[in-house]
Amino acid sequence: MEFRKKTIAVFFGGCSTEYEVSLKSAFSVIKSIDTEKYQLVLIGIERRTGKWLWYRGELEKIRDNCWYQEMCTPVFPSMDKKLHGFHYMKEGSLCIQSLDAAFPILHGKNGEDGTVQGILELMGVPVIGCDLLCSALCMNKEMAHRVVAAAGIRTAKAEILRTGNTEEEVRTAAHRIGYPLFVKPVRAGSSFGIAKVFSERELPGAVEEAFRHDSIVILEEEIKGFEVGCAILGTEELLTGEVDEIELSQGFFNYTEKYTLKTSGIHVPARISAEKAEEIKKTAIKIYRLLGCSFFARVDMFLSPAGEIYFNEVNTIPGFTAHSRYPNMLKAAGLSFDEIIEKILGVKPL
Numbered sequence: 001m002e003f004r005k006k007t008i009a010v011f012f013g014g015c016s017t018e019y020e021v022s023l024k025s026a027f028s029v030i031k032s033i034d035t036e037k038y039q040l041v042l043i044g045i046e047r048r049t050g051k052w053l054w055y056r057g058e059l060e061k062i063r064d065n066c067w068y069q070e071m072c073t074p075v076f077p078s079m080d081k082k083l084h085g086f087h088y089m090k091e092g093s094l095c096i097q098s099l100d101a102a103f104p105i106l107h108g109k110n111g112e113d114g115t116v117q118g119i120l121e122l123m124g125v126p127v128i129g130c131d132l133l134c135s136a137l138c139m140n141k142e143m144a145h146r147v148v149a150a151a152g153i154r155t156a157k158a159e160i161l162r163t164g165n166t167e168e169e170v171r172t173a174a175h176r177i178g179y180p181l182f183v184k185p186v187r188a189g190s191s192f193g194i195a196k197v198f199s200e201r202e203l204p205g206a207v208e209e210a211f212r213h214d215s216i217v218i219l220e221e222e223i224k225g226f227e228v229g230c231a232i233l234g235t236e237e238l239l240t241g242e243v244d245e246i247e248l249s250q251g252f253f254n255y256t257e258k259y260t261l262k263t264s265g266i267h268v269p270a271r272i273s274a275e276k277a278e279e280i281k282k283t284a285i286k287i288y289r290l291l292g293c294s295f296f297a298r299v300d301m302f303l304s305p306a307g308e309i310y311f312n313e314v315n316t317i318p319g320f321t322a323h324s325r326y327p328n329m330l331k332a333a334g335l336s337f338d339e340i341i342e343k344i345l346g347v348k349p350l
């Protein structure tokens, strides 16, 4: 029987504040995919317009954010599930490109939040990654916390703010939490719009900034100790990486620290006992299942000085550069970057 390569669309870019991060992640992933086995269709999503463009140029131009200047053809999702792909124009005719699967490497809003996953579902294209509901749930810090807390896993004490809240209501909510506290947009990523607030004086500015990113804002008590992460790969059978640990020397894990590690460090494996690492992995798997994750995700938690594990968030499309936490945690468990991608592409959907 003749071997037919599977056609996979890799999505990169996106209408999101994390557009640039996506370009770097996608560049690493695309480079690693075995083109003997898979035919790749690269779909760039323009930052401002959200337009889908089929890119056929050099890979380095994706990393360097100049991919959109040439070799791009607009594509239009087909809602005919039998076609399971998209339309595009070629020499004045409407053509069809069918897809066997789509691999969104998009971070944050309009990509990691279920929106693109929903369109792919309507198109009849299987998604390599979490589905619509799981993506939307994990993107929403309030809802994800509710689901996880209902299963008895610790979460930070929190209060929800909406745009209509008065200053007095905001102050009262913060008072119930106590200082220092974290102010965060409910749906964002890469620490955009997040502030650690030490006193009531800093509260209005931080809340205003968070509302610039979302119409719902969450106030959270500070969990002392440090943040730990667990990389999970699979849908039914799960693989976990080594637990990692974020060592901060000041402030919190903000955008600059995440991408430059100027004053912070990441330890893989975390400097904790084997028993505690096992407990963290078990908790991460429980969270992964509770939120309905599939294919891959990074589960972030805090470990308090008393050794208690708190849920922080799940990144359904974590960073995928060669230096990112997700691949590094799996590397520490013995998998190379290429093997990680190969395994992800080979996960059987439910």
Ligand SMILES: Nc1ncnc2c1ncn2[C@@H]1O[C@H](COP(=O)(O)OP(=O)(O)O)[C@@H](O)[C@H]1O
Pocket (backbone or CB within 6 Å): 156, 182, 184, 188, 189, 190, 191, 192, 194, 220, 221, 222, 223, 224, 227, 252, 253, 254, 300, 312, 313
């Ligand atoms: N409740 C909390 N207690 C302590 N630190 C926190 C808390 N919430 C957030 N942080 C700090 O802020 C960073 C970003 O918050 P996070 O909720 O992970 O948002 P993002 O989705 O942007 O990564 C975390 O990595 C951590 O350093």
Ligand SMILES: [Mg+2]
Pocket (backbone or CB within 6 Å): 300, 313
């Ligand atoms: Mg985070």
